[in-house]
Amino acid sequence: MDILYLLIPLSVVLVFVIGTVFWWAVHSGQFDDLEGPAHRVVMDDDRPHE
Amino acid sequence: MMSTIADTAFSAASAPAKAGRACFHCGLPLPAKSYQVLVEGVARDTCCRGCQAVAQTIIDNGLASYYRHRSVLPQSQPASPRDMLDRLRLYDLPEIQRGFVHDADAAGQVKEAALLLDGITCAACVWLIEQRLARLEGVHEAAVNYATRRARVRWDGRRIALSEILRAVAALGYGAQPYDSARSDDALKRERRSMLWRLFVAGFGMMQVMMYAVPAYIADGDMTADLEQLMRIASLVLTLPVVTWAAAPFYAGAWRELKARRVGMDVPVALGIIAAFAASVYATVRGDGPVYFDSVAMFVFLLLGARYLEMSARARAAQAQERLVRLTPAVAERLDTFPGSARREEVPVAVLRPGDYVAIRPGAAIPADGTVVEGVSSVDESLLTGESRAVPKRAGDMLTGGAVNLNGPLTIRVERVGHDTVLAGIVRLMDRAQTEKPEIARLADRVARWFVGGLLVLAAVVAVVWYVIDPARAFWITIAVLVVSCPCALSLATPAALTAATGTLYRRGVLVTRGHALETLAAATHFVFDKTGTLTEGRMALIGVIPLTGEERERCLALAARLESRSEHPIGRAIVAAAPPEVHDGIAVCDVRNVPSQGLEGSVSGRRLRIGTPGFVAALHGRALPEELLFVSDEVTVVALGDERGWLALFTLGDPLRRRARLLVRELKALGKTVCLLSGDRAARVAHLAHELGIKTARGAATPQHKLEFVRALQQRGAVVAMIGDGVNDAPVLAQAQVSIALASGTRLAQTSADMVLMSERLDALLTAVRVARQTLRVIRQNLAWAVVYNAVALPLAVMGYVTPLAAGIGMSASSLAVVLNALRLLRSPEHESVANRSSIIALAFKKTNKNN
Numbered sequence: 024m025d026i027l028y029l030l031i032p033l034s035v036v037l038v039f040v041i042g043t044v045f046w047w048a049v050h051s052g053q054f055d056d057l058e059g060p061a062h063r064v065v066m067d068d069d070r071p072h073e
Numbered sequence: 074m075m076s077t078i079a080d081t082a083f084s085a086a087s088a089p090a091k092a093g094r095a096c097f098h099c100g101l102p103l104p105a106k107s108y109q110v111l112v113e114g115v116a117r118d119t120c121c122r123g124c125q126a127v128a129q130t131i132i133d134n135g136l137a138s139y140y141r142h143r144s145v146l147p148q149s150q151p152a153s154p155r156d157m158l159d160r161l162r163l164y165d166l167p168e169i170q171r172g173f174v175h176d177a178d179a180a181g182q183v184k185e186a187a188l189l190l191d192g193i194t195c196a197a198c199v200w201l202i203e204q205r206l207a208r209l210e211g212v213h214e215a216a217v218n219y220a221t222r223r224a225r226v227r228w229d230g231r232r233i234a235l236s237e238i239l240r241a242v243a244a245l246g247y248g249a250q251p252y253d254s255a256r257s258d259d260a261l262k263r264e265r266r267s268m269l270w271r272l273f274v275a276g277f278g279m280m281q282v283m284m285y286a287v288p289a290y291i292a293d294g295d296m297t298a299d300l301e302q303l304m305r306i307a308s309l310v311l312t313l314p315v316v317t318w319a320a321a322p323f324y325a326g327a328w329r330e331l332k333a334r335r336v337g338m339d340v341p342v343a344l345g346i347i348a349a350f351a352a353s354v355y356a357t358v359r360g361d362g363p364v365y366f367d368s369v370a371m372f373v374f375l376l377l378g379a380r381y382l383e384m385s386a387r388a389r390a391a392q393a394q395e396r397l398v399r400l401t402p403a404v405a406e407r408l409d410t411f412p413g414s415a416r417r418e419e420v421p422v423a424v425l426r427p428g429d430y431v432a433i434r435p436g437a438a439i440p441a442d443g444t445v446v447e448g449v450s451s452v453d454e455s456l457l458t459g460e461s462r463a464v465p466k467r468a469g470d471m472l473t474g475g476a477v478n479l480n481g482p483l484t485i486r487v488e489r490v491g492h493d494t495v496l497a498g499i500v501r502l503m504d505r506a507q508t509e510k511p512e513i514a515r516l517a518d519r520v521a522r523w524f525v526g527g528l529l530v531l532a533a534v535v536a537v538v539w540y541v542i543d544p545a546r547a548f549w550i551t552i553a554v555l556v557v558s559c560p561c562a563l564s565l566a567t568p569a570a571l572t573a574a575t576g577t578l579y580r581r582g583v584l585v586t587r588g589h590a591l592e593t594l595a596a597a598t599h600f601v602f603d604k605t606g607t608l609t610e611g612r613m614a615l616i617g618v619i620p621l622t623g624e625e626r627e628r629c630l631a632l633a634a635r636l637e638s639r640s641e642h643p644i645g646r647a648i649v650a651a652a653p654p655e656v657h658d659g660i661a662v663c664d665v666r667n668v669p670s671q672g673l674e675g676s677v678s679g680r681r682l683r684i685g686t687p688g689f690v691a692a693l694h695g696r697a698l699p700e701e702l703l704f705v706s707d708e709v710t711v712v713a714l715g716d717e718r719g720w721l722a723l724f725t726l727g728d729p730l731r732r733r734a735r736l737l738v739r740e741l742k743a744l745g746k747t748v749c750l751l752s753g754d755r756a757a758r759v760a761h762l763a764h765e766l767g768i769k770t771a772r773g774a775a776t777p778q779h780k781l782e783f784v785r786a787l788q789q790r791g792a793v794v795a796m797i798g799d800g801v802n803d804a805p806v807l808a809q810a811q812v813s814i815a816l817a818s819g820t821r822l823a824q825t826s827a828d829m830v831l832m833s834e835r836l837d838a839l840l841t842a843v844r845v846a847r848q849t850l851r852v853i854r855q856n857l858a859w860a861v862v863y864n865a866v867a868l869p870l871a872v873m874g875y876v877t878p879l880a881a882g883i884g885m886s887a888s889s890l891a892v893v894l895n896a897l898r899l900l901r902s903p904e905h906e907s908v909a910n911r912s913s914i915i916a917l918a919f920k921k922t923n924k925n926n
Contacts, residue, residue, distance in 0.1 A: 035307050038281050056218045059199055
C-alpha cells in the first residue's frame with residue numbers, strides 16, 4: 024500500500040499537466056478549424072517560391 | 074504522368090454536367106460560343122468571360138492544382154464588373170476602415186482585418202485563396218478558416234492597400250467583405266472559450282476528486298489515517314481551482330445580485346459552494362470531520378454545464394444581428410446637384426445627410442430612407458417587411474433604407490439617415506422588446522427570491538439557536554442545513570430541464586433564444602399566425618399554364634421562360650424556375666425590352682412576343698381579353714403571353730402553402746388550441762387562405778396597430794398568445810405576444826427578437842416545439858415537486874441536528890443527480906417523434922399516388 028503515497032501525489036501532478044496541455048490547445052486555436060488542415064497537407068505548390 | 078492524373082481529376086470535376094460539354098471552371102453547360110483557357114498545355118472551354126478570367130488568374134498564379142483537389146464545383150459567380158472593383162477602393166478610406174481594420178504593430182504599419190468570404194465550396198478554395206494572398210507583395214499572413222468561411226489577413230499598409238487584397242480575392246471568383254470581428258465575434262468567442270475552459274476544469278477536477286472520495290466511502294475506516302489524510306489533501310488541491318476559478322461566474326453573479334439588493338439563485342449557490350468548501354478545508358486541516366470536495370466539484374460542474382448549453386444556444390441567435398447591420402450598404406453614389414448632375418462620387422453612407430441626392434443602380438441596396446425623384450423601378454423590401462412581392466416605385470414614392478432596388482436605376486433624395494431611419498427604429502423596438510420580461514418570468518423570479526431569502530434567514534436562525542443549545546455542534550449543523558437544502562435541486566430543476574429541451578429542440582431545427590419561451594409555449598392557448606407568409610412559401614410559384622391557341626403547354630412555358638430568363642422580377646423567376654432547364658437552349662431571344670410594372674417584350678425566332686399583364690399583351694395585337702380570364706380565381710396573379718397575331722397562353726402564379734401547414738393547423742386544433750391568422754394582405758386572400766386551412770378567426774388588411782390591439786384584446790380575456798411571424802416590422806406585435814416564434818426563412822432579423830426560431834422552415838417543427846415544451850413543463854414540475862419534498866423531509870431533520878454533514882452531502886448530490894437525470898430524459902424521448910413520422914409517411918403516400926397518376 025506504500026506505493027499509494029507516491030501515486031496519489033503523482034496523479035495530482037498529472038492532472039495539472041493535462042490541464043495545462045489542454046489550456047494550450049484551446050488557447051492556441053487548435054480546435055478552431057477541424058477540417059481545413061486535413062486537406063491542406065495534401066495540396067502542394069506548382070511553382071517554387073521565388 | 075502528371076497530365077493523366079490531372080485529366081482524370083479534371084473530367085471527374087466536370088462530370089456532373091455531362092462530360093465534355095461543361096464549363097471547365099464552373100461546370101455549367103457550355104453555350105454555343107465558348108471561351109478558351111490553356112491549362113497545363115491543354116485548351117479548356119469555359120462558359121463565359123467571367124469564368125475565363127477567373128480560370129486565367131488561377132493558372133497565371135501557378136495555382137492550377139486547385140482544379141485537381143477541388144471536390145465541389147464553385148458557385149457560378151462571374152468575376153465582378155469593373156465598377157464593383159472600383160468600389161472596393163472605398164475600403165481604403167480611413168473612416169470606413171475604422172470599423173474593421175486593426176493595427177497589428179505599435180507603429181501602425183502592419184494592419185489586420187477579418188474578411189467574410191462568399192463562395193467557398195470545398196477545401197481547395199481555402200488553399201487557393203491562401204496561396205493567392207500569400208503571394209501578394211506586402212501581405213504578411215493570410216489564414217482562411219474553412220469551418221467559419223472567414224479569412225484573417227495581415228498586411229503592411231505601406232506596401233499594399235486593402236482594396237488590392239480584396240480585388241485579388243474577387244479576381245478568383247469569390248466575394249470578400251471586411252467583417253467587424255472585434256465587435257461581436259471575438260467577444261463571443263472569448264466568452265465561449267473561457268466558459269468551455271471553466272467547464273473542463275470543473276469536470277476534470279470532479280472526476281479526479283471522485284477517485285479519491287470513493288475509496289474513503291467504501292473503505293469505511295479500513296484505511297490508515299495518514300492515507301486518508303493524503304487523499305483529502307489531494308482532493309483539496311484539485312478542488313481548489315474548481316472552487317476559485319471555475320465557479321467564479323457564480324460569485325460574480327451573487328455579487329451583482331447583492332449589489333442590486335436582491336437575492337437570486339446565485340447567492341445561495343455561491344454561499345453553498347464557499348461554505349461546503351470552507352468546512353471541508355477546515356476538516357482537512359483539523360484532520361477530522363467530513364469533507365465534501367467531491368460534492369462541491371460535481372455541483373459546480375453540473376451548474377456550469379447547464380449554463381454552457383444555455384449560452385451556446387443564445388450565441389447562435391446573436392449571429393442574426395450581424396446580418397441586420399449588413400443590410401445597408403457601406404457606400405453610396407452621391408450626385409453633386411440635382412437635376413442636371415454631371416458628377417457622381419462614391420461616399421461612405423455615414424457621411425450622407427438629409428437632402429443629398431443619391432443614385433441607386435439596379436441590384437444595389439438602398440442606403441437610407443428617401444423619396445424617389447427620378448426613375449421607375451421596383452424594390453424588394455422582403456427583408457424589412459416580409460412582403461415577398463416586389464413593390465413598384467416611381468417618382469414621389471418613399472423608399473426604405475435596406476431594401477434592394479430590382480430593375481431600373483433610381484435617383485433618390487435622402488430624407489432620414491442613421492438613427493432616424495426606419496431600419497434603426499425597428500432595431501430600437503426590438504431592443505426595447507427584449508429588455509421587457511414577461512409577467513410569468515417576473516413572477517417566477519419573485520417566488521424564487523423569497524424562497525432563497527427565507528432559506529438564508531432559516532440558516533442564520535439555526536446557527537443562533539444551536540449556538541445557544543450546543544456551541545460545539547452549531548457550525549456543523551448550520552453547514553448541514555445549508556448543504557442539505559442548498560438549492561442545487563431547486564436551481565437545477567428549471568435550467569437543467571430547459572437546457573435539455575433546448576438541446577433536443579435545436580437538433581430538431583427549433584432554436585430557443587429566451588429562457589421563458591418553452592414555459593410559455595407550453596401554456597399557450599392561442600396560436601396567432603402573423604402574416605400569410607408564415608403559412609405560405611412566401612414566394613411566387615407557377616401554378617398553372619392555360620394554352621389559348623394550338624401551341625402546346627411546354628412550348629408556351631419555354632417561350633415565356635426564354636423571355637424572362639434575364640428578369641429579376643419574382644414572377645419572371647418563378648416562370649424560369651418552373652421550366653425545365655433544357656428548354657432554354659435552342660430558342661434564340663433578342664431585343665428584350667423591360668416595361669416596368671407591365672411586362673417584357675422581345676423577339677424569339679423573328680417573332681415579336683410580349684409577356685406581362687393582359688392589357689400590356691393586348692396592346693400588341695389588339696384582340697379582346699380571353700374569356701378564360703373570367704374563370705381564374707382572384708387569388709392568383711395572371712400573366713399573359715402573346716404575339717402580334719393573338720394570345721398564346723395564360724400563366725397563373727401564386728404563393729403555395731408551406732409543406733405541412735394543413736397538418737400543423739389540424740394538430741394544433743386537436744391539442745385544444747385556437748388558431749388565428751392576422752395579415753396585412755388583402756382581406757379576400759386572407760379569407761381564402763384561412764378557409765383552405767380551416768382557420769376560423771382570420772383578419773386581413775391588418776396594420777401592425779390592428780394586430781397589436783387584436784393580441785392585447787385576446788390577452789385581456791386571459792389568453793396566452795403564441796405569435797408566429799417572419800418580418801421585422803412585426804417585432805412589436807411579436808413582442809406583445811407572450812411567446813413569439815419566427816421562421817428563419819423570412820426575415821433573419823426577426824430571429825433576434827423572437828423567443829424561438831424555426832430554423833428548418835418546416836412548420837411541423839412548431840408541433841415538435843409545442844410537444845417538447847409541454848413535456849418540459851411536466852419535467853420541471855416533477856423536478857420542483859421533488860426538490861420541495863426532499864427539502865420538506867431533509868430540512869427539518871437537518872435543523873434538528875439528525876443529519877450529519879456527510880449524509881447532507883450525499884443527500885444533496887443524490888437529489889441534484891435525480892433532478893438532472895430526470896431532465897436528461899428530455900434529450901431522448903420518442904414521444905414527439907410521432908407527428909413527424911406520421912406526416913412523412915403521409916407525404917410518402919402522397920408521392921406514390923402522384924407517381925401512379
